[in-house]
Amino acid sequence: MNDLPLSEPSLLARDEGYWQRVASRYDIEPGPINLEYGYFGRMTRTVAEHYQAHIAAINRAGSLPVRQHFEQVGSLEIHAAVAELLQVPVNTVALTQSTSASMLSLIRNYNGLRPGDQVLISDLEYDSVKHAMRWLAHNRGVEVIEIRHPHPATFDNLLDSYRQAFERYPRLKLMALTYVTHRTGLVMPVQAIAACARAQGVEVMLDGAHALGLVDFTLDQSGVDFAAFNLQKWIGAPLSLGVLYIAEARLQAIDPDMSEANYRGDDIRSRAPCGTPNIPAWMTLPTVFAEHRAMGGAAVKGARLSYLRDLWVEQVRPLPGIEVMTPDDPRLYCGITSFRFTRHPDQAAMARRLLDEHNLFTVAPEGSACGPCIRVTPGFTTTPDDLQALVRALHELA
Incomplete structure (x- = not known):
């Protein structure tokens, strides 16, 4: 990954072959689709091995x-x-x-x-x-x-x-x-x-x-x-x-x-x-x-996660019963975006339904003046298919 076209992060963000190679650098436990990378991210296999060696x-x-x-x-x-x-x-x-x-x-x-x-x-x-x-x-x-x-x-x-x-x-x-x-x-x-x-x-x-x-x-x-x-x-x-x-x-x-x-x-x-x-x-x-630098640094990482964000937001924003909380002004968003179910008052309960019924792991933060919401945070191993699963779930639950 050292021959990256770093001058074109927006193009690399859409190169699924490249991101499949990135994903292959991580060891991932089978389980629900993780859309909660905001807590902490994964170490690559190389980083984890070096860490264990230093320990x-x-x-x-x-x-x-x-x-x-x-x-x-x-x-x-x-x-x-x-x-x-x-x-x-x-x-x-x-x-x-x-x-x-x-x-x-x-x-x-x-x-x-x-x-x-x-x-x-x-x-x-x-x-x-x-x-x-x-x-x-x-x-x-x-x-x-x-x-x-x-x-x-x-x-x-x-x-x-x-x-x-x-x-x-x-x-x-x-x-x-x-x-x-x-x-x-x-x-x-x-x-x-x-x-x-x-x-x-x-x-x-x-x-x-x-x-x-x-x-x-x-x-x-x-x-x-x-x-x-x-x-x-x-x-x-x-x-x-x-x-x-x-x-x-x-x-x-x-x-x-x-x-x-x-x-x-x-x-x-x-x-x-x-x-x-x-x-x-x-x-x-x-x-x-x-x-971090081999993956393209913040320019490429940020472009990839914003691209993944756009994949689901563009399909969900017009959906009745869903309010996307984060604006579409590119100056004001990144890969992390929140939404809420407008017909369901308990967003934490809806996050549990996303997990239990659709195998999608999200979180429901509270405390903002605009009200409770559900946060979607893709990671570097997240695929467009993962976001399509989210879109299907939101269509069903909205």
């Missing part, structure tokens, strides 16, 4: 190679590989356990808040991020402002919802922003929102859990100084790996985590909780990144 090697050798090589050399090389993946300087990234761990470190250690300041969240933020912002209210004396995004969403009304918040709440200093929302799959116009926030003196903390490897973006063009990502959804890493990003010039805006003293104050690694990491998982990352 066995560390287990045999004990702490000696970790002390002598990994801590002194290996971990630095791995951080450099992560920085290369994100196309940022190496001193702006640190590895953590998850996106949530990274976001919580950023939020609790941000030192730019004073009692009476305001912080902003929306209905589409991840629950742990909402809880962390409310923790600030209790411990820092700030006020939490929560906005509800309009539905149906458009580029302009999403941006306008933030503009209105900035005008209405002049004491806003900090906001969370989710790049790809886990509830509906809506892709937020990050660059436009961040520019608007910056003009009003509001700092943005970007939750990029679903974005990395799925959306083709560069951080230096996003306009954000603080961000969190994970490597286990669309990059294909073992579980337990997240990334913390702080722009080079903004490190001092985030205090060392709970007075972390294992690293110097000018080392970004002091901003993340310190502990023994999943060393074999870290050691597997060079293989993970090689596999």
Whole structure:
């Protein structure tokens, strides 16, 4: 897969022969059709084998190679590989356990808040991020402002919802922003929102859990100084790996985590909780990144999953009894899209029927202002036939 026509990701997205070869790189347990790759993705067989080999090697050798090589050399090389993946300087990234761990470190250690300041969240933020912002209210004396995004969403009304918040709440200093929302799959116009926030003196903390490897973006063009990502959804890493990003010039805006003293104050690694990491998982990352690039990176992966999304959405959107929650504006969607049965109030019950009656595994997230829905998230082994099975099921159940 090293001779990819990377200049044509939209064409490669439709090349079923290529994606059959991709699918052959994964070991898949027989069972229901998995349309819930949003939780975490699969490792390729090569990555899983390397991971198992690293587990066995560390287990045999004990702490000696970790002390002598990994801590002194290996971990630095791995951080450099992560920085290369994100196309940022190496001193702006640190590895953590998850996106949530990274976001919580950023939020609790941000030192730019004073009692009476305001912080902003929306209905589409991840629950742990909402809880962390409310923790600030209790411990820092700030006020939490929560906005509800309009539905149906458009580029302009999403941006306008933030503009209105900035005008209405002049004491806003900090906001969370989710790049790809886990509830509906809506892709937020990050660059436009961040520019608007910056003009009003509001700092943005970007939750990029679903974005990395799925959306083709560069951080230096996003306009954000603080961000969190994970490597286990669309990059294909073992579980337990997240990334913390702080722009080079903004490190001092985030205090060392709970007075972390294992690293110097000018080392970004002091901003993340310190502990023994999943060393074999870290050691597997060079293989993970090689596999990611061999598949075509975010440009090709994102194009493929958006193509699969379009296959079912185009057939289902006109269907009576079904409402597709995610807009068709290509700026606002990716491979993840949600819908709901308008004639059935209990979406979780309908997700169970999709599984029990049609062998289709989905999830029914709640919490968005537009209401409960069912999320469909294809993966790199998903086929057009799998999506046709979904279309047939929705026709029958609607």
